[in-house]
Amino acid sequence: MNNLKSFNSLIIFTEIAKFKSFTLAAKHMGLSKSSVSQQLTKLEKEVGQQLIKRNTRGLSLTPAGEILFKKTEHLNGQITNALKELNDFEEEPSGVFALSFPFFLESFVIIPAITALSREFPKLKYKLIMTDQLMDLVENDLDASIFAGNLPDSNYKVQDVGTTTEHFYLSKNSVAKINGNTIEKSIRDLKWLSVPWQKDLVLTSTNGSKKKIQLEVFANCNNLMSSLHLAENDVGLVLLPDIVKERLQKNDKLVSVFEEYKGNTWKVKFLHSYNKDKPKYIDRFYQLAKYYFLKSQLA
Incomplete structure (x- = not known):
């Protein structure tokens, strides 16, 4: 598994898990619903496990998805904050x-x-x-x-x-x-x-x-x-x-x-x-x- 190539897919997975919706995640990130779905499928193929269950009642995380989400749920915010720190570097608050x-x-x-x-x-x-x-x-x-x-x-x-x-x-x-x-x-x-x-x-x-x-x-x-x-x-x-x-x-x-x-x-x-x-x-x-x-x- 190429970790760098999987980075975008991890971000998208995290947003899907957070919103429990492909539509809301796609809207939040400014992407199409199909693009979001494709990235999730790609990530599941790379890790060799299903991460999200799709059913008539909506979405839910699999046990593997729960483990991954616990590690990535703050990933997007941390990246945003890290990039902001580079733009206005200062001593640690x-x-x-x-x-x-x-x-x-x-x-x-x-x-x-x-x-x-x-x-x-x-x-x-x-x-x-x-x-x-x-x-x-x-x-x-x-x-x-x-x-x-x-x-x-x-x-x-x-x-x-x-x-x-x-x-x-x-x-x-x-x-x-x-x-x-x-x-x-x-x-x-x-x-x-x-x-x-x-x-x-x-x-x-x-x-x-x-x-x-x-x-x-x-x-x-x-x-x-x-x-x-x-x-x-x-x-x-x-x-x-x-x-x-x-x-x-x-x-x-x-x-x-x-x-x-x-x-x-x-x-x-x-x-x-x-x-x-x-x-x-x-x-x-x-x-x-x-x-x-x-x-x-x-x-």
């Missing part, structure tokens, strides 16, 4: 990277992103603040912030991380309390565990119709994880963003309810205040955060 972020992004986005960043920039230190409130970068001496929700006007640079939609969850023990013929009555019979941004609840049905409902708050928590833990202990109903579904898949306490409706959809943004002389770890962290955000949603 040091100092403190100060970041604020919402509680619900901690486990599946922030921790893996910071872990990968620390390996690439070993001299960098960190100040990490978990909060569901928007913190002003200058007033709080922050390099960057990730925030979910509506942003006020500012001079900060804003980049998209993704979107997340809220869904209803109850503990298994509480499911028996669902009553009534309408979702409004069923919800009103339950105790609502809210967070500050869930003031105006607009439900969207699977057919696209919207309903605005007013609910009495039983417990208002300043972070999403507190409301999740209360729900796990049979206290009431909680709205959770789909970005935490990987955690919920491993959780045998909560189940999805009222699946014909969903709550609000929130835009997740990355903010920084750099106009020039931006440290390269800022761009790299954004790449990693966006990658792990997408990975959690595709889980």
